[in-house]
Amino acid sequence: xxxxxxxxxxxxxxxxxxxxxxxxxxxxxxxxxxxxxxxxxxxxxxxxxxxxxxxxxxxxxxxxxxxxxxxxxxxxxxxxxxxxxxxxxxxxxxxxxxxxxxxxxxxxxxxxxxxxxxxxxxxxxxxxxxxxxxxxxxxxxxxxxxxxxxxxxxxxxxxxxxxxxxxxxxxxxxxxxxxxxxxxxxxxxxxxxxxxxxxxxxxxxxxxxxxxxxxxxxxxxxxxxxxxxxxxxxxxxxxxxxxxxxxxxxxxxxxxxxxxxxxxxxxxxxxxxxxxxxxxxxxxxxxxxxxxxxxxxxxxxxxxxxxxxxxxxxxxxxxxxxxxxxxxxxxxxxxxxxxxxxxxxxxxxxxxxxxxxxxxxxxxxxxxxxxxxxxxxxxxxxxxxxxxxxxxxxxxxx
Amino acid sequence: xxxxxxxxxxxxxxxxxxxxxxxxxxxxxxxxxxxxxxxxxxxxxxxxxxxxxxxxxxxxxxxxxxxxxxxxxxxxxxxxxxxxxxxxxxxxxxxxxxxxxxxxxxxxxxxxxxxxxxxxxxxxxxxxxxxxxxxxxxxxxxxxxxxxxxxxxxxxxxxxxxxxxxxxxxxxxxxxxxxxxxxxxxxxxxxxxxxxxxxxxxxxxxxxxxxxxxxxxxxxxxxxxxxxxxxxxxxxxxxxxxxxxxxxxxxxxxxxxxxxxxxxxxxxxxxxxxxxxxxxxxxxxxxxxxxxxxxxxxxxxxxxxxxxxxxxxxxxxxxxxxxxxxxxxxxxxxxxxxxxxxxxxxxxxxxxxxxxxxxxxxxxxxxxxxxxxxxxxxxxxxxxxxxxxxxxxxxxxxxxxxxxxxxxxxxxxxxxxxxxxxxxxxxxxxxxxxxxxxxxxxxxxxxxxxxxxxxxxxxxxxxxxxxxxxxxxxxxxxxxxxxxxxxxxxxxxxxxxxxxxxxxxxxxxxxxxxxxxxxxxxxxxxxxxxxxxxxxx
Ligand SMILES: Cc1cc2nc3c(=O)[nH]c(=O)nc-3n(C[C@H](O)[C@H](O)[C@H](O)COP(=O)(O)OP(=O)(O)OC[C@H]3O[C@@H](n4cnc5c(N)ncnc54)[C@H](O)[C@@H]3O)c2cc1C
Numbered sequence: 001x002x003x004x005x006x007x008x009x010x011x012x013x014x015x016x017x018x019x020x021x022x023x024x025x026x027x028x029x030x031x032x033x034x035x036x037x038x039x040x041x042x043x044x045x046x047x048x049x050x051x052x053x054x055x056x057x058x059x060x061x062x063x064x065x066x067x068x069x070x071x072x073x074x075x076x077x078x079x080x081x082x083x084x085x086x087x088x089x090x091x092x093x094x095x096x097x098x099x100x101x102x103x104x105x106x107x108x109x110x111x112x113x114x115x116x117x118x119x120x121x122x123x124x125x126x127x128x129x130x131x132x133x134x135x136x137x138x139x140x141x142x143x144x145x146x147x148x149x150x151x152x153x154x155x156x157x158x159x160x161x162x163x164x165x166x167x168x169x170x171x172x173x174x175x176x177x178x179x180x181x182x183x184x185x186x187x188x189x190x191x192x193x194x195x196x197x198x199x200x201x202x203x204x205x206x207x208x209x210x211x212x213x214x215x216x217x218x219x220x221x222x223x224x225x226x227x228x229x230x231x232x233x234x235x236x237x238x239x240x241x242x243x244x245x246x247x248x249x250x251x252x253x254x255x256x257x258x259x260x261x262x263x264x265x266x267x268x269x270x271x272x273x274x275x276x277x278x279x280x281x282x283x284x285x286x287x288x289x290x291x292x293x294x295x296x297x298x299x300x301x302x303x304x305x306x307x308x309x310x311x312x313x314x315x316x317x318x319x320x321x322x323x324x325x326x327x328x329x330x331x332x333x334x335x336x337x338x339x340x341x342x343x344x345x346x347x348x349x350x351x352x353x354x355x356x357x358x359x360x361x362x363x364x365x366x367x368x369x370x371x372x373x374x375x376x377x378x379x380x381x382x383x384x385x386x387x388x389x390x391x392x393x394x395x396x397x398x
Numbered sequence: 399x400x401x402x403x404x405x406x407x408x409x410x411x412x413x414x415x416x417x418x419x420x421x422x423x424x425x426x427x428x429x430x431x432x433x434x435x436x437x438x439x440x441x442x443x444x445x446x447x448x449x450x451x452x453x454x455x456x457x458x459x460x461x462x463x464x465x466x467x468x469x470x471x472x473x474x475x476x477x478x479x480x481x482x483x484x485x486x487x488x489x490x491x492x493x494x495x496x497x498x499x500x501x502x503x504x505x506x507x508x509x510x511x512x513x514x515x516x517x518x519x520x521x522x523x524x525x526x527x528x529x530x531x532x533x534x535x536x537x538x539x540x541x542x543x544x545x546x547x548x549x550x551x552x553x554x555x556x557x558x559x560x561x562x563x564x565x566x567x568x569x570x571x572x573x574x575x576x577x578x579x580x581x582x583x584x585x586x587x588x589x590x591x592x593x594x595x596x597x598x599x600x601x602x603x604x605x606x607x608x609x610x611x612x613x614x615x616x617x618x619x620x621x622x623x624x625x626x627x628x629x630x631x632x633x634x635x636x637x638x639x640x641x642x643x644x645x646x647x648x649x650x651x652x653x654x655x656x657x658x659x660x661x662x663x664x665x666x667x668x669x670x671x672x673x674x675x676x677x678x679x680x681x682x683x684x685x686x687x688x689x690x691x692x693x694x695x696x697x698x699x700x701x702x703x704x705x706x707x708x709x710x711x712x713x714x715x716x717x718x719x720x721x722x723x724x725x726x727x728x729x730x731x732x733x734x735x736x737x738x739x740x741x742x743x744x745x746x747x748x749x750x751x752x753x754x755x756x757x758x759x760x761x762x763x764x765x766x767x768x769x770x771x772x773x774x775x776x777x778x779x780x781x782x783x784x785x786x787x788x789x790x791x792x793x794x795x796x797x798x799x800x801x802x803x804x805x806x807x808x809x810x811x812x813x814x815x816x817x818x819x820x821x822x823x824x825x826x827x828x829x830x831x832x833x834x835x836x837x838x839x840x841x842x843x844x845x846x847x848x849x850x851x852x853x854x855x856x857x858x859x860x861x862x863x864x865x866x867x868x869x870x871x872x873x874x875x876x877x878x879x880x881x882x883x884x885x886x887x888x889x890x891x892x893x894x895x896x897x898x899x900x901x902x903x904x905x906x907x908x909x910x911x912x913x914x915x916x917x918x919x920x921x922x923x924x925x926x927x928x929x930x931x932x933x934x935x
Contacts, residue, residue, distance in 0.1 A: 003509040005492065006743035011501045035501045103567065130516035145512055256520045259527045260935070261563045 012037045015062040016151040016212030020220075024230050031233060034063035034147070039232035046336065051229030052198050052239050053337050056157040058219055059231050061204065062212075065110075066150055067122045067132060071141040074118040081135050081284060082112070083267060085277040091116045094178045094195050098267050098275050099131075104288030105255035105264040107131060108248050109272075111195060113180060121146070125248045131256070135284065151212040155219065156202030156239075158387075159226050161395035164192070164203060166222040172203070173394040185211075185218050197236060199243025199383055201390050241333045241342060244303055244383035246270055251301060251330040251344055266292055270301040296352025301330065303384065304358060304377040306341040309334070311364045312375075317345055319355040321374045326355050335384060342384045345377070354379060400685045402428045404918070405677055407664045407703070408693030408858070408897065410438025411461075414647035415911030416691055416896040416918075418469050421654035422927040423919050428685065429651070430662040430677065432858065436648055438693070439857045439864065440906050442639030446844040448794045451730035452640040453848060454857060454864070456783060456801040457481065457752075459624030459633040460907040461643060464537060464929035468912075469650040476646035478634040479788055483751030486596040487834045493741045494592040494757075495748045498632070511590040521587040521597075527568065528575055529623040530934045532902075536623075536909045537931040539917060540876040540884045540901045576616050576871055579608075581759050583615035592757045599754055599762070599779055602805055604864040604904065606723035608766030609759050613870045620869055620905055633752075635785045639792060643906055667692070667893060669708040674892035688892050689918060693911075695866035696720050696879035696899035698858060699888075710889050716880040720899075721868040724850030724861030725769055727778075727807030729827055732844040733798040736784065737835040753782040755830050769806030774823045774849075779805040780830060797843070802827055807849050809861045815851045823849060865904025866897050875901060886914035887921075894918055 013036045015021075021039055029040040038060065041048065051057040069078065079086050082097045089095050091114050098109040110124035122128070132143050155164055161172055169185045169192060180193045188211040196202035207215045220228055240247065248254050252265040266289065267276050278290055306312055312332040319326050327347035335342050347354060358377040363370060389396060402425075406417040409431035421427045435441065439454035458478050466476065485495040494510055497503045507515035564572060575583065580601035584594050600621035601614040608614070624633070636642040648658060663680040667690050676686035692699040700709060700717040742748055756762055756779045765775035781803040786793040793799040804827050811819060824847035832838045850862030859866060867873055876884045879899045886894050896914035898904035916928040 003505055005509070006746070007505050007509065008495070008497060008499075008502045008743075008746065011499050013501075032501065035504060103565065127516040127519065130513045130520070133513055257523050259523050259530060261565055261568065 016209040017060040020216050036063040040234045041232045048231040048235040052157050055227035056159040056163040057231040059154040061154045062151045065124045066146040068144045068146045069120040073139040073141050077139040077141045083276040085280040092180045100285030101255045104266050104285040107255050151209045152206045156196045156198040159398045160202050163226045167218040176393045177391050198239040238333045242385040297349045299348045302347045303380045307376045310362045312341045315360045318359045402426045402687040404689035405687040406691045409436035410693045411440040412911035413693030415908040416915045418651040419915035419927045421656040423924045427656045429658045431660045432663040437644035440640050440644045442641030446732045449732045450639045450792045455640045455906050457633045458636050460905040465908040468929040471646040474646040474649040477637040480634045481751050485748040486754040488757045514588045514590050514593050517587040536902045578615040579610045580614040581609040606725045609762045667704050669890050672890050691894040691896050693897045697860045722860045722863040724809040724863050725806045727804040728848040729802040730846040731800040734841040737838045772808045774807045809850045866899040886917045
């Protein structure tokens, strides 16, 4: 990628889909995602939300960091980098991964795509090139930043399979969750993975930037028959909480950017112990994680449901009304499909266990007047929302 | 005969800060200043008609917001406007810019190195961690580790607690950081030559050290630990020039009833029965006070305005060997217009910030080699700024004022300084800038060149050392200026130090002055008027 020496004239970049987003937006509510302009909301949040949950949503995910990792030692390198056992990963499959520093603290999470033998793509939330290069010392691997060389759309929702099929992408019926297929859309190649961040049926469609607008147009050409709706990051925030997915840098501070002692988090502490395999052999952070796994748990990022319907923003959590401070809410949303307040909360364990009672102190406004209320919180282990149609193969034709 | 509760010798910004807090506590305070004007190294004067030159310090970041608030300096006219960028010109015609807009900053780093663009996240977090740690000590009297008076124990425990809030690996990193060279420290993060040179410059400013000398990594903090409204590490211009800091302090001091006498050169601190009794001026006039505070550096204080016979011999010995080598020069330039820098695309904001012309660590180290041999750097490290782009009060309309800080410049070139040599030194700097700005020489209307000789003559900073003493660990915290004398008290009762020679050291910070005031008020059993530090947490 070559950057001109007068790039300062444009602080925020445009993605390959920008022209379509700019034409669609009615709110002009933009934010910045990895240096690119990204919509928060394009028309109405509730409409966008229900596109994900009841029809088909389209989100531009081009700003996502993407690294191509190839070479004879690519597998060995990734196995050493990532906490997860990768031995079951096969070409044409994707897996969710996290990686840590030597202290066993989380650097980031992401998805690992295996295209072929010794050919992978790692997608991450934050910039990882320096860490990957540092970790690659001693391995025969080649790491390339592909962030701006690949455009991508997340097409998610119960009708997403039908929409993509109608849009001219044939061959999706056999694609199982976490599968990858090399297909074509009309006359250009696309890579489709059955992956997503919404907890619903959905796909991610990867395309070279020059085919970005044709892909968009193909998908939106079926809008007259299917309710295809472009969505922004505000909707994503709602549905990812419903699905129980966490966001590094928001739900916890990533290790590389942490200034204060103990403000970073281990995979166990954010409830990602299931992606740590201490028996797979050496990996970065293993020693610290082995030690941590033997100690009583200090804290966990916990899914909670908060009783009532008061707006939940940032809030402290106590072990009883007016009791001891035990945690704080990291992200929360009123779930329209569950009609409940749901949240992820960082909670300190007492004696190695979750406190028996959890109460949130909610501060909220009514007509600009601040009010305050106590609400009981109930912890849960499962995703808040995980419909059956999400994993059916072939997906039902709606 | 005049009698005051306290006399502060020197109207540098620390002397004024100290005096203001004493006056705020209700003391009758007199500040005596040798020059006809106040400010010391924090001064702006019209040295060329129509132009305001800040002869010494030129940018502000370290000045403690707690002091600003406690002395109400905003209402006394002080405004500090944040700077937006810094940059380094490259020899190949390109440049590297460090912008404050985060997306532009990242893309500019990516333009030079994809890895460095990522590594800066880790670098920022690590430097911020050390800054936070050290900031917790700025407005505190350093502990005296040899003593077990409860107050010291408390302070020492505070220090240790700060230590133990770090993880084990961070503790080791911290100790490494204090002892490493800036070049080696930065090489832990960055790979690009220009990026390395750009970020290391701040660590050699004012020091008798090179980028590869152990101890320079810490000096980075003296350029990163300040803030402008919470943005740690950012620098700003004082509206009207740096003299505005001293003027606001003086105005606050006077509002609390304080008096300032300029053209009052103190010849001697008078001592009787191991107690300070006042000062004698060069004119022979005697002014008495039970409290006498010196804003002068430790060498001058003990070796020039005190009688050695009044002092413990060990202290005299320490003062004689205090590390205070001059290494910096300064040019203030009146320009007929804004210089052009063809390397910068039209409309670049980078002329608004710091401009540097040294793009490799190798060149920086060579510049140091010259100084060690008592020569000014043939290829110096310069920090150039044109503040008149922000502040029309500094130059007539359409004209500009450029300030160029120069590292390195020797105290005593072979055969000593002459005016001709000073002009040659100035020419070296002008030539370097002109390499990147073809119309620069045509715009020169007036150039004021300062070598350590002029700096010392004007401010009384020994050897022209900008920090009133080198910032190496042997002269920091409870070792500043000397072990056993880090709590602002001199060797005779009623005599104190409040200049940059004391903890936490040099730069326009005000902290030494405020800390000294706290100790003086404690000894006098007066209410403490000095501020509590603002917490970073
Ligand atoms: C060229 C240069 C550039 C600098 N740039 C910066 C910068 O950009 N930013 C920054 O933060 N810092 C900078 N510094 C450092 C900073 O200016 C000093 O560390 C700080 O101003 C010192 O303040 P002080 O009050 O401790 O001492 P001083 O300012 O040295 O004050 C001492 C005062 O005592 C007076 N005095 C001396 N002898 C006598 C006597 N016998 N009787 C009466 N009065 C006497 C002097 O005239 C002077 O006014 C720079 C310094 C220099 C020299």
